[in-house]
Amino acid sequence: MQRGARIAAAIELLAEIEASQDAADRHVDRYFRARRYAGKGDRAAVANLVWTAIRRRGSIGWLTGAGTASPRVAILAAARLTGLAEAAELESLCDGQGHSPAPLDDAERAALARLEVQAADPPGWVRHDHAAVLAPLLARRYGERYDAVMAAMAGRAPLDLRVNTLKVSREKALAELEGQGLMVSPSLLSPVGIRVEGRERLGQLAIFAEGRVEIQDEGSQLVALLCAARPGEAIADFCAGAGGKALGLAAAMQKKGRLLALDVEARRLTRMAPRLARAGVDKFVEQGEISLELLTAEAGQFDCVLVDAPCSLSGTWRRNPANRWNTDLDRVADLASLQGRILDQAARLVRPGGRLVYATCSVFMEEDEDVVAGFLDRHPGFAVVDQAAAFEAATGQTVKAGALGIALDPAQPGTDGFFVSILARNP
Ligand SMILES: C[S@@+](CC[C@H](N)C(=O)[O-])C[C@H]1O[C@@H](n2cnc3c(N)ncnc32)[C@H](O)[C@@H]1O
Numbered sequence: 001m002q003r004g005a006r007i008a009a010a011i012e013l014l015a016e017i018e019a020s021q022d023a024a025d026r027h028v029d030r031y032f033r034a035r036r037y038a039g040k041g042d043r044a045a046v047a048n049l050v051w052t053a054i055r056r057r058g059s060i061g062w063l064t065g066a067g068t069a070s071p072r073v074a075i076l077a078a079a080r081l082t083g084l085a086e087a088a089e090l091e092s093l094c095d096g097q098g099h100s101p102a103p104l105d106d107a108e109r110a111a112l113a114r115l116e117v118q119a120a121d122p123p124g125w126v127r128h129d130h131a132a133v134l135a136p137l138l139a140r141r142y143g144e145r146y147d148a149v150m151a152a153m154a155g156r157a158p159l160d161l162r163v164n165t166l167k168v169s170r171e172k173a174l175a176e177l178e179g180q181g182l183m184v185s186p187s188l189l190s191p192v193g194i195r196v197e198g199r200e201r202l203g204q205l206a207i208f209a210e211g212r213v214e215i216q217d218e219g220s221q222l223v224a225l226l227c228a229a230r231p232g233e234a235i236a237d238f239c240a241g242a243g244g245k246a247l248g249l250a251a252a253m254q255k256k257g258r259l260l261a262l263d264v265e266a267r268r269l270t271r272m273a274p275r276l277a278r279a280g281v282d283k284f285v286e287q288g289e290i291s292l293e294l295l296t297a298e299a300g301q302f303d304c305v306l307v308d309a310p311c312s313l314s315g316t317w318r319r320n321p322a323n324r325w326n327t328d329l330d331r332v333a334d335l336a337s338l339q340g341r342i343l344d345q346a347a348r349l350v351r352p353g354g355r356l357v358y359a360t361c362s363v364f365m366e367e368d369e370d371v372v373a374g375f376l377d378r379h380p381g382f383a384v385v386d387q388a389a390a391f392e393a394a395t396g397q398t399v400k401a402g403a404l405g406i407a408l409d410p411a412q413p414g415t416d417g418f419f420v421s422i423l424a425r426n427p
Pocket residue numbers: 220238239240241242243244245246262263264265268290308309310311342
């Protein structure tokens with residue numbers, strides 16, 4: 001495909017994506033399945049234009065003065081921003097000949113001219129592609145590290161695996177994956193983690209189908225490990241959802257003791273069934289729906305309660321770029337009050353002397369430290385433990401920790417953005 005044809009294909013694809021509710025990657029796959037003549041290079045170039053236009057939606061709107069840019073303007077701007085075309089070439093690439101896009105109209109020409117001026121000195125939120133209202137929140141969290149972290153946030157999320165130590169050791173799993181021709185290395189912080197180079201399709205491999213490894217970001221692995229669950233303990237996973245953390249907890253407990261996976265919607269827990277079965281812990285993990293009766297009946301019964309709270313997902317922008325634009329301050333405030341309420345409920349289940357672990361995949365302190373501080377004000381019977389010492393005890397590694405918790409990010413240590421706070425109930 002010529003460059004003009006690649007741009008035209010990307011415009012067509014983006015318009016399709018915008019007009020539908022389906023996930024963007026499904027469209028990209030379908031589009032190319034129907035166009036077998038397109039080569040690997042074509043596919044990569046078109047997909048890069050489409051992803052750039054989606055990820056940079058808000059900043060392209062600002063740079064071109066177009067507000068919400070049309071698919072044509074968005075893709076032409078993406079072609080410029082990714083270096084596929086120089087400014088002066090866009091006009092000639094859009095000549096309407098063969099498979100090239102139709103010629104530019106005056107409004108499009110003006111939008112692309114404005115891009116050249118504005119791109120010279122854009123504000124931080126444009127450079128790093130997030131809603132302008134989130135700038136103070138990110139400045140509060142990162143200060144001088146803002147540019148470095150946001151640059152890391154723009155990269156592609158790595159592929160991490162958690163080894164199911166109920167079935168195999170990390171050494172054996174590494175050897176098996178290497179035997180399959182994969183480039184793998186032990187994770188830096190998670191003692192049960194493996195990092196895979198490249199975008200391998202793991203679904204077909206026996207090691208995955210037979211539950212020896214599970215796909216899980218290293219940050220998620222660390223959240224489960226920081227519960228320091230031991231065999232024989234009673235642990236409640238209060239926001240268990242699809243069960244990612246529950247799997248890690250079950251392995252740490254060596255299937256001994258009691259692991260209760262809870263969620264406010266029992267429907268959500270059904271998604272964990274195949275994962276539990278694959279990992280060989282389906283008979284071990286108990287499931288339950290949160291209710292007043294349950295909170296009363298189970299009060300004070302657990303050595304540790306994990307609250308992996310619903311959040312803005314701002315730590316996962318590498319995976320879900322649309323969230324960079326559709327999170328506003330009201331949503332963050334609403335989530336913070338929900339998180340406080342969930343913590344209040346979950347705390348009832350912790351036995352005297354037990355642990356309460358609060359985690360989010362948000363990088364906003366408003367959903368993290370502030371929620372913990374509010375909880376501690378309301379519950380004088382709980383206190384923070386030494387976070388850095390708890391991290392070292394659970395993982396054998398050291399990280400920088402704050403007084404109220406540990407914040408991980410894609411720049412340092414290179415995980416998704418996560419926050420974890422380990423609290424203890426007074427004996
Ligand atoms: C971040 S997700 C959990 C992910 C899960 N722990 C995992 O590792 O796969 C948050 C979960 O909290 C649940 N949730 C939402 N509101 C809740 C509430 N009021 N109480 C308890 N759980 C709630 C959601 O249903 C969702 O499953």
